[in-house]
């Protein structure tokens with residue numbers, strides 16, 4: 001069955017569900033990518049920082065050799081924060097590892113700069129052990145480099161990740177090209193409605209990450225989720241992933257387990273009553289100050305996220 005998709009501001013279609021590859025270990029990720037693509041997935045999310053793009057590339061090759069067509073697959077990857085002054089160089093590294101001539105979408109992973117000349121290529125630290133972050137660096141500089149990639153044939157589109165409302169409001173008036181997407185952590189315990197609303201208003205497609213609550217999928221046991229799952233006779237995972245498609249958002253779920261990879265493609269149409277339960281749950285957490293952000297690297301900034309203020 002053809003997967004549903006959303007139209008980006010570039011005119012390209014992005015599938016509604018994609019495979020994540022963060023923390024997919026060596027020996028697992030090649031099989032996961034190949035299996036996913038041969039079982040209906042058409043969207044793969046990668047990142048230089050994940051340290052597994054060589055093996056993701058082997059998985060892509062295996063799927064292409066088995067008959068999946070490159071042009072039918074949407075592949076995105078990201079420039080890491082220690083390369084935010086050397087974005088073109090980072091893209092070339094990813095393309096080489098992935099075995100690709102182009103990616104469908106290239107993203108800024110985090111709008112911060114880790115010392116490019118620090119004591120580690122990806123995760124430089126200061127003598128006190130904290131991250132070696134360059135203070136006062138302007139994230140718009142990274143976007144200018146992203147825009148310059150658009151004539152190279154190496155990227156079909158460009159976008160951002162982890163942009164809060166204030167960061168977007170700073171970036172947008174200075175853009176020649178509006179980001180095609182904003183990839184953010186998103187689930188009923190962190191709805192980030194203010195960002196979703198701004199993106200919708202500006203034609204920036206939202207892509208949700210960590211929909212199951214990231215490592216160990218803790219959100220699958222949250223009460224309103226299990227209640228809806230039971231009522232509908234579907235899995236908690238299906239409720240959590242379908243929530244995004246109902247919101248007009250693409251969702252990325254990571255798994256290296258074949259049965260789960262397959263199950264995560266199952267999307268149902270949640271009705272108004274289901275969405276009300278989920279939205280009430282989000283509103284209640286917001287009121288109590290109990291929103292849950294699972295992914296927040298120690299960059300010594302709040303990135304403008306209100307739950308971190």
Ligand SMILES: NC(=O)c1ccc[n+]([C@@H]2O[C@H](COP(=O)([O-])OP(=O)(O)OC[C@H]3O[C@@H](n4cnc5c(N)ncnc54)[C@H](OP(=O)(O)O)[C@@H]3O)[C@@H](O)[C@H]2O)c1
Nearest residue numbers: 020021022209210211212213214216217253254255256257
């Ligand atoms: N842009 C960014 O800064 C950023 C940050 C975080 C994530 N991401 C992207 O978003 C993707 C998804 O987020 P995530 O990896 O943080 O977390 P996630 O997809 O919410 O959760 C992954 C966890 O859930 C388990 N799982 C997957 N499907 C399941 C199912 N049907 N039933 C039970 N457990 C299941 C996985 O286990 P197994 O693998 O063992 O099956 C893994 O432990 C990432 O892989 C990455 O590509 C982007």
